[in-house]
Amino acid sequence: MAATTPISSASHFIQADDDDDIEEDAIPSMIYPGGGAPVTPLSASTPNAGNPLSSAKGKARAAPSPLNPAVSGNIGSSSASQAANGVNPNRRWLGNVQIETRYTGVDTLDEPVTATLASILLFVLYAIDIVLYPRRSGEARQVLRDYDLWGPLMLCLGLAVMLSINAPPNQSLPIFSSVVVLISLGSVIVTLQTQLLGGRVSFLQAICVIGYCIAPLDIAALVAFFFKLIYIRVPVCLLCWAWCVWAAVNFFDGTKIETNRILLAVYPLLLFYFILAWMILIQ
Amino acid sequence: MSNYHQIESDDRADDGNNLEFRSFLGNDSTTEPAPGRGYLRDQPTQSSFWNIEYYQPYFDVDTNTVLKRCYYTMVPNVDYLTNHLSPSPDLYGPFWTLSTMAFSLFVFSSLASSIASYLSSEPFDFDFKLLSIAVSLCYAYGLGLPLALWLALRYLGVTDWSLVEAIAIFGYGQFIWIPVSLLCVIPVPILRWALCGIAFGLSGWFLVANVYPILQTAEAKATRLIAIVIFVLHAALALTLKIQFFSYYVIEPIGGSDPITGPSPTGTSRF
Structure with missing residues (x-):
C-alpha cells in the first residue's frame, strides 16, 4: 500500500459528495487485493511515495508555493502530477467509503483538546458576531456557508438552562424540555416552510442561522435573570425580539422569495421568536 | 482481480494545482x-x-389570499370551499392558524393570569404545562380530527373530498379563536363566556356548514349523523378552552394537585 501515503495525520477525511458528474466507476481504486504495485499515475510520478517527506519534496518542486510551504504538501504534488491524467487526486476508497482528503493548513488531529474547543468557541463567537451585525459585503453569507450546529446548540441550551434555573423547582424540568423542543422543532418547521414557499435556502444552513439568531434572547434571559422589575424586562425582551427578527430576516432576504409572500415567510419567524421572548418575560 | 481501468480526463480535475475550494452553490442560476x-x-x-x-x-x-381566507371564516356564508378555497386549498394557512391559535392561547392566558395575580396581589407562579396542552390540543383537533374524518369518509365511500380540503376547513375554521383569546384577557367572567360562546357558534357553524354537503354525498343516510359528532366534539373543544385557558387558575387551581409534577410526599425522587 505504498501508493496511499497521502492519507496522513495532516489530512482531513471528508466523505466525498456523490452529486457531481464523475461516475463512481471512473475513479480508480487505491486498494489492490493482489498486492502488486498498481500502475497508477501517483506511483508512476512519485516512486518513493511511501515517505511523505520525499513525496512532499517532489510536490514542492511541481507546485512551488513560497507563501505557505505546508500547503504544497502531499495533495498539492500528487494533484499536480495527476491532474494531467484526469484523476481527482483527493479521492480514494478507504474500505467501502469514498473519501476526499483536503489539507486545511492546520493540523487538527494532533492538537490538544483545549485548542480544538477554543477554536470551536472562537468560530461560534465569530459567527454570532456575523449574524447579529449583518454586513452587506456578502462576507457573512460566505462564513455561514460552513454552517455548524455547535453554536445553535450552545445558545439553545444556554437559554433553556437560564430559564429553568429561574423557574420554581417543580417547573424547571418542563420548562427546560419545552424550550429545547420548541427551538429545535421550531427551527426545522420554519426552515421547511421557507423552502415550501419557494425560498432558495439550504436546510442546515438555515437551521444554523435561525439558531444563531437566538443569541439576543440569551442576552435578554441573562438580563431577566438578574432584574426582576417588569419595567426593565419588557423593553429588553421587546428589543431583543426585534433584534432576532431583524437578523433572521436579513439573512433570509437573499432567498428569492416572491415579494407578495414575504410576509408569509416572515410571520413564522416573528411567532417563533416571540414565544421565546414571552417565556423569558414571564418566567 | 485487478479491475482497475483508466478513465478519460475530464475538465473537473484541472484545478488541482491551486488548492482553493470551489463553491458550487451559487453558480447554478444560469440554468x-x-x-x-x-x-x-x-x-x-x-x-x-x-x-x-x-x-x-x-x-x-400569497399573503392576500391567506388573509382573505382567514377573514371569511368569520363571515357566515355558505360554500366556503368553492368561493374561497378555489382554485386549490393550501396548507400554509391551516398550519399557521393552528400554531398561532396554540401560542396565542398560551400567551394571552398567561397574560390574563398574571394580571389576575397582580390584581389580587398573590405570588404569580406560571404553569408551563399549559403550553404543551395548548399545542397538542390545537394540533390534535385541527390536524388529527380531519385526518380521522377523511379516513372514515373514505371507508364509507365518499371519495371526492381531499385530505388537504379537510385540513384546510378545520384549520382555517379555528381562526376566530385567535382574536377571542386576545379579548379574553379582559377579566370579566361574563364577557369571557359570551366571547367563547360567539367563537363556538361561528366556528361550529362554519365547520358543519362546510362538512355537511360532503356528508350528503354519501350513500347511507346515517353518514349525516357525523355532523352531530363534529358538533359535540367542537363543543367539547370550546368548553376545554374556556376552562383551561380563560379561567383564573392562579387563584383557584382546578381539579386538585397534579400527581406527576407535585413534590411526592414519600420522598422518592422523580427522575
Missing part, C-alpha cells in the same frame, strides 16, 4: 428558468411523497 420564483417550478412535476416538491403546490399562496 434556472425562472430565478424570480425561487425553487418553485412553473410546471407541476411528478414528485415522490417524501420530496419537498410534492408539497409545494399546497404552499403556493
